[in-house]
Amino acid sequence: MGFKEDYLYWSIVKQLSVQYHYRMVTISDDHQEIWLETDKDKAFHIVRIIRHDLDWANWLKRDIERASLIGEQIRRKLIKKPLTILNVYITTYEPVDDYEFIHKQRIENKTTVTSQIVSTASYSARINELETIFTKPFSIELPLDEEIDEQKISKIKQAALAGSVKKAKEEQQLFQRGKPIFTYIFMAIQIMIFLLMEMNGGSTNTKTLVDYGAKYSPYIMSGEWWRFFTPIVVHIGFMHLLMNTLSLYFIGSEVERLYGNIRFLIIYLIAGFGGSLASLIITPSVSAGASGAIFGCFGALLFFGMTYPKLFFRTMGMNIIILIAINLGYGFSVSGIDNAGHIGGLIGGFLAAGIVHLPKHKQSIKQLLFAGATIILTYGLLQYAYSDRNQSVYFDRTTGSLAQEYMTAGNSNKAYELLTDSIDKMENHPLSSFMLGNIEFERGHFQEASHHYEESVKQQPTFHEAHYNLGLSYYNLQRIEEAKRQFQKAVELSPDHEEYQNILNQLNGAP
Numbered sequence: 001m002g003f004k005e006d007y008l009y010w011s012i013v014k015q016l017s018v019q020y021h022y023r024m025v026t027i028s029d030d031h032q033e034i035w036l037e038t039d040k041d042k043a044f045h046i047v048r049i050i051r052h053d054l055d056w057a058n059w060l061k062r063d064i065e066r067a068s069l070i071g072e073q074i075r076r077k078l079i080k081k082p083l084t085i086l087n088v089y090i091t092t093y094e095p096v097d098d099y100e101f102i103h104k105q106r107i108e109n110k111t112t113v114t115s116q117i118v119s120t121a122s123y124s125a126r127i128n129e130l131e132t133i134f135t136k137p138f139s140i141e142l143p144l145d146e147e148i149d150e151q152k153i154s155k156i157k158q159a160a161l162a163g164s165v166k167k168a169k170e171e172q173q174l175f176q177r178g179k180p181i182f183t184y185i186f187m188a189i190q191i192m193i194f195l196l197m198e199m200n201g202g203s204t205n206t207k208t209l210v211d212y213g214a215k216y217s218p219y220i221m222s223g224e225w226w227r228f229f230t231p232i233v234v235h236i237g238f239m240h241l242l243m244n245t246l247s248l249y250f251i252g253s254e255v256e257r258l259y260g261n262i263r264f265l266i267i268y269l270i271a272g273f274g275g276s277l278a279s280l281i282i283t284p285s286v287s288a289g290a291s292g293a294i295f296g297c298f299g300a301l302l303f304f305g306m307t308y309p310k311l312f313f314r315t316m317g318m319n320i321i322i323l324i325a326i327n328l329g330y331g332f333s334v335s336g337i338d339n340a341g342h343i344g345g346l347i348g349g350f351l352a353a354g355i356v357h358l359p360k361h362k363q364s365i366k367q368l369l370f371a372g373a374t375i376i377l378t379y380g381l382l383q384y385a386y387s388d389r390n391q392s393v394y395f396d397r398t399t400g401s402l403a404q405e406y407m408t409a410g411n412s413n414k415a416y417e418l419l420t421d422s423i424d425k426m427e428n429h430p431l432s433s434f435m436l437g438n439i440e441f442e443r444g445h446f447q448e449a450s451h452h453y454e455e456s457v458k459q460q461p462t463f464h465e466a467h468y469n470l471g472l473s474y475y476n477l478q479r480i481e482e483a484k485r486q487f488q489k490a491v492e493l494s495p496d497h498e499e500y501q502n503i504l505n506q507l508n509g510a511p
Contacts, residue, residue, distance in 0.1 A: 002053070002092065003148040004120045009051040009090040010156040011140045012118075016047060017163030020136060024161075025074075031157075039310055043135050044086040044114070046071065054091045054117065057099040064115050068108035075111050077313065086134060087115040094119050177260040177359050180253035182268065187245055190233040190290060194241045197234070204237050206286055207405040214288035215276050218399050218422040221386065228280075232272040234288035244290040248297075254316075255297040258304055263356040267349055270374075271296015274348020275341035277378070281385050282340035285398050292341040296349025298324050303353035307361070351377075396422075400431035412439050430460035437469060446476040464493035468500055480507065 013034055016022040022036035025046070032051040048067055054060055067087050075083035094117055106113040116133055118126040123142050131137055193212060194203055201208035210216045213230030220227045235241040256264035275292015301320050305312030324346070331339035354370030357363060399422040406415035419436045423429045437452035453470035457463055471486030487504040494500065 003150070003153060004142060005051060005053070005090050005092055006153045007148050007156065008118065008120060008123070008140065008142060009049065010153060010160050012088070012090070012138065013049055014156055014160035014163060015138060015140065016049075017160055022047060037310060039308070044084050046074065046083065046085045047088065047134075048085060049088045049090065051090045054089060054093065054095045054119075057095040057097045057101075060089070060095055060099055061101060064102070064106055064113060067115075068106045068111055068113045071111040071113060072108045075109075081110060083111045085111065085113045087113050088130065089115070089117045091117060091119050093121050177257055179261075180256040180264075181261050182265050183248060183252040183256050186233065186252070186268070186290070186293075187248055190235060190241065190245065190248075193233050194235055194238075201409075203235060203241075205405065206402050207409060209234060209236065209286055209288055210402055214286050215279055216286050216398070216402070217280055218418075220280060222421055228273045228276040229269060231276055231288040232268075232290050232293050235290070236288055240289055244294060247294045248290055251294055251297045251301075255300050258358065259300065259353070259356065260359050263353075263359070266356050267296060267300050267352040268293050270352035270355075271299065271345045271349035274351075274378075275338075275345035277381055277385065278344025278347075279338050279341040281381060283338050286402070287338045287341060289338075289341075291338070292345030292348075295324075295327070295342045295345035296352065299346045299349030299351075300353040303350050304358065307358060396429045396431045399429075400435055403432070403435050407435075407439070412442070415439060428459055430456045430463055430466065433459070434463065434466045434469070437466070437473070441469065441473060446473045449473045450477065462493055464490045464497070464500075467493065468497075471503075475507075483507065 013036070016036055017024065020038070021040065022038045025035040025037050027034045034049050036047045036049070037045060038047075048071075050063070052063075064087060067085065071083055071085045099117075102115045102117065106115070114133060116126075116130050118130055120142065127138055127140070197203040197205075197208050197212050201211075203209070210219070212234050213227060214234050214236075215227055215231040235244060252264070252268070255267065259267060272290070272293035274296065279287050279292070298320060301312075301316070302324075305317055305320070309317075328339065328342060331337040331342055351370055351374045355367055355374060357367055399419060403415040403419050406412070406418065416436065416439050419432045419439075423432050423436070433452045433456040437449045437456065440446075440449035440452060450470060450473035453466050453473055456466040457470060460466070467486045468490040471483040471490065474480070474483035474486060484504065484507050487500060487507065490497070490500045491504055
């Protein structure tokens, strides 16, 4: 009735599941074929155990070929470079004809299958061979026939299956470390901030964005360090808010369940900081949004995949990698998207996950290495960002644009303060100097205005509007000849402006 073979079959499965922590991947309907896997054994990633009474070698050869094909499918699904499989047959007798081919490994692409027969007729010799191949001892005593019955086999079978169930529950618990409390808090905050912005100038208004904490490089450079973090909850337009809120709901909640609440908060904030820092270096214009922090959640999932590669690819791995690739590709192909912030957030989230690690995973040296790498990288990038003067032209445009919005809103004092603070931090600032001149001109301070216009044309000699306004300042200061020269310069730079030519003609007395 094969009680002895069934006993041996389930005893090996039990020992692999309970003592060696193998996880059951699949089991046939008749429970006569089981595939197990492990992340710990370097000799064999997968063990296939099949209970079958062998007779002829042809069946054995076909079955090994089938096992190698299935193994190759598993390898491709897991995106694993090499895959090693131990193929074990539990049988009463060995094949009656020649089966020497079993001692040769079968290789299917990058999948290698090693096969071994364990027959009860030659149990002692075969179990020793299995231990040698498998590099693990099997403390299985094979009882006499009269000592084995269905009840005894059923008990071992239940213990074997219970071991796999326990392993599956442990894996499920990895995804249930906590409720996504901070995910919902951040969702609520960014929705509330958006509504406030809509009621106070609009979420697409540059002035409103900056007032509510968007990443604005000149302000960060002047010491407003909190703008590395506040952009996480500020969004530009309804669609921007909608997409990031949905992404945070699906991705953020998954990460918070994996890492727990406090670890998620640390990961999210560090990722948001990393996104803002990268954006500061690469894209000096005004930017905002939770995208960098959300990409940090992707980075945290990649770290989880590095810790549990098989579980990662078996559950979410390919979807996560595809989502990252699509989002980065879209960011590179469409203008107006702060892809630097995305990449900075992705790296920041990965590093932050390495620092806090997963719950119940204390690897002090590894965590210290991640912390050290993060500190060194952050310090270096901050030094570069605060010392890089090549972005002055971009800062100048951004400052000028924001100052114009303040002036349009009737707040020239705020515009003046913004411009004067920014100029001190920029080597080249023709537009900012020009706008300062405009503010002074409107106030009737023609002498001060002329100084700013002079600085503007000095830094950008082709700035025809600055030459024209400088001419107006000189005219109001009764410096007529100097005014003529500036109007003449404006005409030469932009002959299509009739206004320039008309005032020059008037000064020259032309009809």
